[in-house]
C-alpha cells in the first residue's frame with residue numbers, strides 16, 4: 001500500500017472494528033458513526049474505484065478494473081482475512097476436501113495489481129459526498145462497486161436465538177459454519193438422522209442444497225450405519241437439476257435420503273434441537289437449516305433498497321444501482337427482476353464483476369459502456385466420483401432491457417469426466433478472481 005504500511009493499517013483497522021460498536025440498523029440511514037468513522041482515510045488524489053466485498057463479485061471487479069485501466073486506484077474493502085470458497089465447500093462436509101484447500105489469501109491482488117485491501121467492516125454510505133463509511137474511517141470514491149452477498153432472514157424463524165446458528169449451522173457462507181456442520185456429522189451416532197432444510201427459491205446457488213444432500217448422504221452411507229438424511233424442502237420439488245438429482249438419489253441413496261417437499265421451516269426449539277415445520281416437528285442428531293435469504297445487510301445500510309425489499313434493483317446494462325448514482329451492485333444481492341433471469345451463482349457474480357468493471361472503466365474514461373453478457377456453469381458432485389452440471393449463456397436484450405438466456409441446459413447424465421471438469425472449473429475461476 002502506498003503511503004501507509006498495510007500490516008499496520010490492518011492491525012489498526014482490526015482494533016477499530018473491535019471497538020466500533022456499529023449501530024446502523026438495516027434500512028436506516030440514521031447511523032451513529034463514531035469519531036474514527038467520520039475521518040477520511042487514504043485521501044484520494046486521482047481516479048478511484050472502491051469495491052465493497054472480497055467475494056466472487058468483488059474480487060473479480062477489483063482485478064478487472066485494474067486490468068482495464070491500471071492508472072485507476074482500486075481499494076477493496078473486506079471484513080474477513082481470507083477468501084473461503086462456497087463452491088466446493090459441500091465436499092468438506094463429506095470429508096473429500098479440507099477447508100484449507102478452499103481458503104485463499106488476497107495477497108496476489110495486492111502484489112500483482114497494486115489493489116489496496118482494507119480489512120474492515122463497511123457500515124454505511126454517504127452517497128452525496130461519495131464516501132464509503134467503514135469502521136476504520138471514510139473512503140472517498142469516484143465509483144463504488146458493491147458485492148456484499150446475502151444475509152439470512154432469521155427473524156422469520158420463531159424461537160431463533162443467538163446460539164441457534166451453532167446448533168443448526170447454515171454452512172451457507174463457507175468457513176467456521178462449514179466446520180461446525182462437518183463436526184456434527186462426524187459426531188453423529190449410528191442410526192441418528194440428519195436434517196437439511198432448503199429455503200424457497202430464490203436463494204444463493206439453487207443446486208447447492210441438493211449437492212449437499214448427495215454429499216451428506218454419501219458420508220452417512222459409508223460411515224453411519226442406519227442413519228438417514230431428511231431433506232425438508234420449502235419448494236414443491238428440487239429447485240435445480242431436478243431430473244439428475246432425483247436419478248442420483250434413486251440410484252445411490254434410496255435407503256438414505258427421505259425427501260419431504262413443499263415443507264417450510266416455521267420455528268425451532270434450540271434446547272430440544274427440534275425443527276418446527278409446516279408439516280410437523282422434526283428432530284435430528286445433526287441439523288442444517290439453510291434459511292431464507294435477502295441482500296447483504298450493507299445494501300440496506302447504504303440505502304440501496306428499502307427494508308421491505310429483498311434484492312437490490314439495478315440497471316441491467318451496467319449494473320448501476322437504480323437508487324444511487326455511481327454505485328454498482330453485483331452478485332447474489334441483485335434483483336433478478338431487474339437484471340434478468342440469471343441464477344445467484346459464483347460464476348454469474350464473477351461475470352457481473354467483469355461487466356461492472358468494464359462499465360466503470362469506460363465511464364471514468366469518457367467512453368460508452370459495453371453491451372454486457374454473462375455466463376454460468378454450475379457443477380454438482382453427486383458422490384465422490386461423478387458430477388452433473390447446468391450451464392447458460394446470457395446477453396443484453398434491447399427490447400426487454402434485461403440480460404436474458406441465449407442457450408444452455410443440463411448435462412445429459414452424470415459422469416466422472418464432469419467431475420474432473422468441476423475441479424478444473426474451480427481452479428481456473430479461483431485463479432481468475434484472486435491471482
Ligand SMILES: Cc1cc2nc3c(=O)[nH]c(=O)nc-3n(C[C@H](O)[C@H](O)[C@H](O)COP(=O)(O)OP(=O)(O)OC[C@H]3O[C@@H](n4cnc5c(N)ncnc54)[C@H](O)[C@@H]3O)c2cc1C
Pocket residue numbers: 052053054055056057058077078079080085086087088089090120121122123147148149150171172173174204205208296297298330331332333344345346347348349377378379
Ligand atoms: C454450498 C454452496 C455451494 C455453491 N456452489 C457453487 C458452484 O458450484 N458454482 C457457483 O457458481 N456458485 C456456487 N455457489 C454460490 C456462490 O458462492 C455465490 O453465488 C457467490 O458467493 C456470490 O458472490 P457475491 O460476491 O455476491 O457474494 P460473496 O461471495 O458472499 O461475497 C461477499 C463478500 O462481502 C463481504 N462483506 C459483506 N458485507 C460486508 C461489510 N459490511 N463489510 C465488509 N465486508 C463485507 C463478505 O465478507 C464476503 O467476503 C455456492 C454457494 C454455496 C453456499
